[in-house]
Amino acid sequence: MTNRTAIITGGLAGIGLATARLLHSAGHTVAIGARRGDDTSLQDMARDKIGADVFVAPLDVRQRGSVSAFCTSVKNQFGTPQILVNAAGVTRHQTVSDHDLDAWDDVIETNLTGTFLMIHACLPDMMASGWGRIVNIASTAATSAVADHPAYCASKSGVLGLSRAVALEGAPHGVTCTTVSPTWVETEMLRESATTMATQNGTTQADEIAALARANPQNRLVQPDEVAAIVAFLCSDAAPGLTMEDIQINAGAHW
Template identity: 40%
Template sequence: MRVALVTGAGRGIGRAIARRLSAEGCRVALVARNREQLDETAAECAGQVHVIPADVTDADAAERVHGEVEQRWGPVEILVANAGAGHSARLERTTDADWQRMLDLNLTAPFRFVRRSVPSMRAAGWGRIVVMASTAARLGEPYIAAYTASKHGVLGLVRAAAAELARTGVTVNAVCPGYVDTPMTEQTIATIVATTGRSAAEARETLARKQPIGRLIQPDEVAEAVWFCVRSGAVTGQAIQVDGGAEQ
């Protein structure tokens, strides 16, 4: 029974990933800031779970979380660094604080969790690391400079780590969703409504049309891509697109 750790497990994509890993027989440590949301995720999981409230941007979070998992079940074998957030603003309205927040959450926190996972995975000769990136890790769009920079950075981290660990039995991949039907996308819709005067339905349709399939991606579809990365020992250093065909 593999030991998995999922950050950002309280809702949305993270919750779907936790459900999928649990259904596949993994023990799953659930990490997020909101204890109530974590408990809701735990109730939807099929097997053994352990709830660990934590802010992944804290400098000691990776050490504390991994230590708690190791004490309970042993070393983390599957890491899914999913916690993240977005930010939208014109370049000249993006503050230093906005910029730093995106880097701290979307790039530095995954780096710390990956770094903490590697020694035990390397020693065991097996490990799976999946980092949640975005289509913004590969493309640039207006008004999301800080978010895009952080996601480009995390894809670079994934590729470098995969190259370094290629002969160890440890794989490292990024999953790059388009617009997913999650609370984070609801925030994007609210921003569009506030800045353009469109209705929420119109804003949602605009995002849905960005995918050639004409709809938002479902969280379970992203979780399926994560599970593919876990199952495969030959796929590493990749950016797995889950974008409805947006990038060919």
């Protein structure tokens, strides 16, 4: 397999970390950007779980300057990134009526604007080189919403539309763009949401996680490695015709 430079945002946890590990094992140079990318303990964790040569640096996808600095650093050290996986994401467990406006901005800017800024920084070089793979982590929430995650649902719906536009722009230049939309995945984000629900319902985090698993027709939670496997395939030479698609990993559950 050709060694390519791959950027993974939000690559220090959950789906991002699993994807970084799999792409590294496939022979790619992996560059992880995350808000906590300057945390030396997390850098050590990434090197332990992925490989000693993994690149980890601070990246706030909400900020144009941070995106530019990170992408420039990766390009100068490893060459033009030809794989981009946008896995950075946040949510807030709030209703529409009572939503904190700063929290709304944080979710939209991280999940949607951040995805755009990363693509904006990487797409021109991909098109110029005649090869590129962009995979955006969306969610089944983009098409099947619930009332208490409105910002998350809205942001992920936006990611679907953005991805289709990118796919059309990149198609004549060998660049694909797809979305992968999981249902609940057993990640730190899920555990944080379960803690919030437990506080509201007078239960425990374990009770809420178990309830989410029972609500799934497969009676389980999707695992990060399952999502990473699909992402890795979409980033490979085996998937040149897969673009403008949303692949749902729902285990039978719509949310």
